[in-house]
Structures are given as structure tokens and as C-alpha cells.
Amino acid sequence: MKIHTHQGKWLTLIISIFVLILCMVGSVLLGYTDTSIQTAIQAFSHPTGVFDQLVVTEVRLPRALIGVAIGGALAVAGALMQALTRNPMASPDFIGVNAGASFFIVAGMMLFSVTSLEAFLWIGLVGSAVTSLAVYLLGSMGRGGLSPLKITLAGAATAMLFASMTQGLLVLDESALDQVMFWLAGSIEGRKLELLQLIVPYLTIGFLIALFLGKSINVLQMGEDVATGLGQKTWLVKLLGLVSIVLLAGSAVSVAGPISFIGVMVPHIVKGLVGNDYRWVVPFSITIGGIVLVLADIAARFVMMPEEVPVGVMTALIGIPFFLAVARRGVGKA
Amino acid sequence: MIALETSQLKLAYGERVIIDGLDVEIPKGKITVLIGCNGCGKSTLLRSMARLLKPKTGTILLEGQMISKMSTKEIAKQLAILPQGPVAPEGLTVLQLVKQGRFPYQSMLRQWSTEDEELVNKALEATGLDELRDQDVDSLSGGQRQRAWIAMTLAQNPDILLLDEPTTYLDLTHQVDILDLLFTLNRQENRTILMVLHDLNLACRYADHLIAVKSGEIYAQGSPEDIMKPSLVQDVFQMDCEIISDPIFGTPLLIPHGKGRNIVRKEG
Numbered sequence: 001m002k003i004h005t006h007q008g009k010w011l012t013l014i015i016s017i018f019v020l021i022l023c024m025v026g027s028v029l030l031g032y033t034d035t036s037i038q039t040a041i042q043a044f045s046h047p048t049g050v051f052d053q054l055v056v057t058e059v060r061l062p063r064a065l066i067g068v069a070i071g072g073a074l075a076v077a078g079a080l081m082q083a084l085t086r087n088p089m090a091s092p093d094f095i096g097v098n099a100g101a102s103f104f105i106v107a108g109m110m111l112f113s114v115t116s117l118e119a120f121l122w123i124g125l126v127g128s129a130v131t132s133l134a135v136y137l138l139g140s141m142g143r144g145g146l147s148p149l150k151i152t153l154a155g156a157a158t159a160m161l162f163a164s165m166t167q168g169l170l171v172l173d174e175s176a177l178d179q180v181m182f183w184l185a186g187s188i189e190g191r192k193l194e195l196l197q198l199i200v201p202y203l204t205i206g207f208l209i210a211l212f213l214g215k216s217i218n219v220l221q222m223g224e225d226v227a228t229g230l231g232q233k234t235w236l237v238k239l240l241g242l243v244s245i246v247l248l249a250g251s252a253v254s255v256a257g258p259i260s261f262i263g264v265m266v267p268h269i270v271k272g273l274v275g276n277d278y279r280w281v282v283p284f285s286i287t288i289g290g291i292v293l294v295l296a297d298i299a300a301r302f303v304m305m306p307e308e309v310p311v312g313v314m315t316a317l318i319g320i321p322f323f324l325a326v327a328r329r330g331v332g333k334a
Numbered sequence: 335m336i337a338l339e340t341s342q343l344k345l346a347y348g349e350r351v352i353i354d355g356l357d358v359e360i361p362k363g364k365i366t367v368l369i370g371c372n373g374c375g376k377s378t379l380l381r382s383m384a385r386l387l388k389p390k391t392g393t394i395l396l397e398g399q400m401i402s403k404m405s406t407k408e409i410a411k412q413l414a415i416l417p418q419g420p421v422a423p424e425g426l427t428v429l430q431l432v433k434q435g436r437f438p439y440q441s442m443l444r445q446w447s448t449e450d451e452e453l454v455n456k457a458l459e460a461t462g463l464d465e466l467r468d469q470d471v472d473s474l475s476g477g478q479r480q481r482a483w484i485a486m487t488l489a490q491n492p493d494i495l496l497l498d499e500p501t502t503y504l505d506l507t508h509q510v511d512i513l514d515l516l517f518t519l520n521r522q523e524n525r526t527i528l529m530v531l532h533d534l535n536l537a538c539r540y541a542d543h544l545i546a547v548k549s550g551e552i553y554a555q556g557s558p559e560d561i562m563k564p565s566l567v568q569d570v571f572q573m574d575c576e577i578i579s580d581p582i583f584g585t586p587l588l589i590p591h592g593k594g595r596n597i598v599r600k601e602g
Binding site: 002142218219221222223225226228229230231232233271275276277 | 348381384385386405406407408409410411414415416417420421422423424425426430431434435437438487490
């Protein structure tokens with residue numbers, strides 16, 4: 001199943017882009033209100049403002065685009081995190097970025113009555129930056145500096161701290177629970193296109209850094225000592241990687257809430273496809289991450305029709321068996 | 335001629351000082367082996383000379399230049415380090431691993447060149463891995479894997495090669511095989527080699543210059559024939575031994591006393 005040749009990888013990348021576009025078309029057409037292709041095309045060519053067209057332009061299209069952006073961002077953040085921590089189970093949820101951003105947003109909602117999604121974005125970005133920095137500093141303390149084990153422990157501890165503080169806030173004020181719950185489960189429904197526009201600059205910078213780092217990450221993956229011996233400024237690679245993770249995961253969580261498992265699952269699918277070369281892992285994570293999230297979001301509309309399930313629940317449903325399979329394989333190998 | 339030189343070197347992990355005020359010279363074009371018991375500071379010293387560990391105070395000179403003033407890429411072009419027990423990422427092929435050795439020569443502007451290609455091929459040939467180039471590093475035997483890592487450092491084309499226990503976890507055949515390879519690189523390509531070895535007999539056989547380290551200080555240094563005496567082994571390793579001449583090369587050969595067969599079977 002693994003693709004070895006250069007041409008094969010390019011071809012597969014192009015195919016994955018086509019599949020991604022197909023998924024987006026599916027996301028625009030499918031749902032509680034059945035939309036025909038004609039309606040969808042007319043919504044753009046001859047907009048009249050009727051309900052069926054508005055569903056397409058105001059609801060479905062933003063949702064599809066946001067799904068692609070968030071899916072790609074979470075997958076790339078996960079792939080970077082797995083390389084930087086040398087831990088195949090690492091993902092943004094796992095080093096506390098999601099939990100930290102969630103806490104900041106919930107705190108903002110409940111203590112300062114912040115309700116606009118725009119405000120969530122800023123709070124979420126600050127939250128994920130603060131959390132990453134805390135984890136990074138905690139992980140760098142003591143002998144030997146930053147190590148995968150220490151950053152893993154620091155991340156797990158920080159994630160638990162923030163998660164329990166979020167729980168604590170919710171216990172204090174149960175009336176706010178309803179308001180927060182849907183966001184906390186992770187969803188890309190009901191987000192306006194303007195919100196995506198707000199995060200596009202951050203996502204673009206995050207993606208560009210990740211693409212640019214591909215080769216350096218290949219070197220760093222051989223271990224800190226080997227990379228230093230080869231003349232790499234490892235602190236710079238790690239710092240840039242962290243900036244990219246904060247931008248990508250921070251924007252994603254602010255817009256969609258903590259959507260789990262995309263960050264850990266997609267990089268594994270990608271590595272199964274193209275191997276460990278990060279010059280390929282990053283671009284494939286963008287496309288496959290988009291595909292998986294958009295598909296999960298389509299599925300989320302149908303499992304409990306006419307009610308919708310938050311997409312975060314869907315990704316967990318798909319993700320947990322996958323996670324177990326990876327864990328088992330890892331154990332079998334050791 | 336001096337390849338590497340430290341002066342008043344102080345090394346510590348956090349508050350724990352390992353080496354304090356050490357002066358040592360590593361001769362150019364020779365094989366130097368660091369020996370000493372576990373935790374004596376020999377690996378720490380090697381790591382600092384490869385700029386993997388920053389000294390608290392003191393200086394390290396690489397061919398007369400202070401390494402703290404050199405860019406890390408410049409150092410990588412002159413000096414390669416093979417750390418202890420390196421682990422290749424899953425699915426990396428031998429060729430991909432060896433190619434990474436060209437990293438210090440690449441930049442945004444300068445991509446893969448024919449010179450890079452040649453040096454990678456040369457490194458694969460020198461280590462006898464030409465036929466295995468497309469195999470996963472994971473799938474190789476311990477000895478082949480270590481060869482692959484040495485090939486990566488060779489692709490760096492360094493004058494000086496530092497290795498931290500390159501024969502650990504290998505069976506005797508492959509230990510000799512790796513050391514023969516390093517000896518060839520020294521004698522035929524004139525590369526300076528500095529390594530940590532645990533097997534004293536092999537150290538005596540392959541080293542031009544031995545440095546015995548005890549509690550962060552140099553206990554003795556010189557050719558194996560000159561310094562390898564029962565008194566040194568007693569002081570540095572706390573071990574009683576006889577030393578005879580290696581019947582093949584005439585280098586010192588240690589025979590530990592221990593208790594061995596003097597231990598009698600318990601009756602009943």
C-alpha cells in the first residue's frame with residue numbers, strides 16, 4: 001500500500017486533492033435539506049435568495065470550507081507534534097493545546113460573558129500559545145533539556161489541569177453548560193464564512209512554516225544528538241514547529257472546539273501511505289485531514305437524523321478503534 | 335598536530351559537575367580511544383567535543399579554532415559524531431539515512447548536487463552497504479545498522495570522526511568488523527578517530543593513543559603498550575589482571591583474575 005516513487009507520490013497527492021473537492025461537493029449537497037446539483041450551481045450563478053440557495057451559500061459552503069481548513073490544520077499540527085516529541089501518539093489534544101484553549105474560552109464565556117465566535121478566536125489563540133509555552137518550559141526544566149518523555153508528561157499534566165479547571169467552572173455555573181456544551185464537543189456547524197476569513201492568515205502562516213520545515217524535521221527525527229551533529233540548530237526547528245502548531249491548533253480549536261482524533265489519526269494514515277518523509281507528510285496531512293473531517297461532518301448529519309451529532313463525537317467514534325489498532329501495533333513491535 | 339584540544343574544561347549536568355578543569359589533546363590522523371569505568375565522564379567529554387554538551391567554562395579548539403565561535407554547520411563539515419545507540423525513524427531506508435549526512439552542505443539555495451551523490455555512493459561502498467541501500471534500516475542486523483550510521487557520518491566527509499561506544503550491543507564478529515572498518519578509514523583515508531570503547535583488549539588492538547579517564551580526570555595517556563599495566567587497570571577499573579602480549583598483533587592483552595573456577599560447588 002505504501003507508495004515509493006516520486007511520481008507516484010505526486011500523482012496520489014493530486015488524486016487526494018480531487019477526492020477532497022468531491023467530499024466538499026458532497027458536503028454542500030447532502031444533509032437535512034436535500035440539495036440538487038442545479039440548485040447548488042444556481043446559488044452561485046443566479047442567486048435569488050430563496051431558502052434552498054441560502055442553505056448552500058450561507059450554511060453548507062462555509063461548513064465545507066471550514067471543515068477542510070480545520071481538518072488540515074489539526075492533522076498537520078498532529079504530524080508536527082509527533083515528530084517533535086518523537087511520540088507516535090502525540091496530537092494537539094495530547095500536549096494540552098486543546099484543553100488549554102478550551103479552558104480559556106470557557107473561562108471567557110462564563111467569567112466575562114464573551115459570546116462572539118470572533119472573540120473566541122483570539123482567546124483560543126492566546127490560550128493555546130500560553131499552554132504550549134507552559135508545556136514547553138515545563139518539559140525543558142531539569143537535566144538534559146527538552147526530551148520527548150518530559151514534554152509528554154508535562155503535556156498530559158497540563159491537559160488534565162486545564163480539563164479539570166474547565167469542569168470546575170462548569171460545575172459552578174450549570175446554566176452556562178448548555179451554551180458551552182455544543183462548542184466543547186467540537187463542531188463546525190453554524191460557523192460563518194467571516195470566521196474562516198479571520199483565521200486564514202494564521203492558518204496560511206502555520207501551513208507554510210510546516211511545509212518549509214519538512215526537510216529539517218526529517219533530520220530532527222533521527223534524534224537531537226544526531227541532528228545537532230549534522231549541524232542543525234535544533235532549538236530553531238523546534239521553536240518554528242511549535243509556532244506552527246500553536247497557529248494551526250489554536251485557530252482550529254477556537255473556531256470548531258476541541259475536535260479530537262484527527263490530529264493523531266490522519267498522520268498515521270498519511271505515513272502508511274507515503275512513509276516518514278515530512279516533505280510529503282505535511283502536504284498529505286492537509287488533504288487527507290480535510291477529507292476525513294469533511295466526511296465525518298457529513299456522517300454527523302445522518303447518524304441521528306433529523307438531529308445532528310457534533311462532528312467531534314463522530315471523529316471520536318471513528319478515532320477510538322483506530323487509536324486502539326495503532327496502540328496494539330506499537331505494542332506488538334516493541 | 336592536534337585535531338581537538340580542550341583547556342580548563344568544566345562540564346556539568348545541571349549542578350552535578352562531571353569534569354572540572356580538564357586539559358586534553360587529541361592527536362590528528364590517529365585513532366584515540368577513551369577508556370574508563372561507567373560514569374567516569376568519558377562519554378560526557380566526547381559529547382562536549384562534539385558540541386552536544388555546552389561547557390560551563392573553558393574552551394574547546396577544533397583544528398585551532400574555538401568551536402563556541404564556529405557555526406554549527408561549519409563544525410559539521412569538519413567533525414562528525416555518532417552518538418550512542420542512535421535510532422532511525424521507522425521506515426527510513428539506508429540510502430535515505432546516508433543522504434542525511436549531506437545536510438550540513440545544503441541550504442535554501444544549494445540543493446542536491448553531483449558531489450553529494452558521489453560522496454553518498456562512496457560512503458555506501460566504503461561500508462559495504464551498496465547492495466542494501468534500499469532496505470529499511472529497521473530490517474538490518476545490528477552490525478549492518480551500525481555500518482549504515484557510520485556511512486551517514488562518512489557522507490558528511492569529516493576529517494574527524496567521534497563515536498560513542500560504536501560496538502555496544504554487537505556480537506564479537508561485528509565488533510571486530512566495525513573496528514576494522516574504522517581502522518581502514520583512519521589508515522587509508524587519514525581520518526582522525528576518537529571513540530569510547532568498553533572492551534579493553536580491542537581498545538589496545540585498535541588505538542594509537544589511549545586515554546584512561548578516572549573520576550573526570552585523565553589518569554594516564556599514551557600508546558597502549560606504554561600505559562596498559564596491571565596497576566592502571568587496578569586503579570581505573572578496580573580489577574586484578576594479568577597482561578600478556580596479544581599473540582596476533584603483540585598489543586597488550588588483559589586477562590582478568592576474578593574468582594572464576596575457584597568458586598566451588600556447594601555440597602549437598
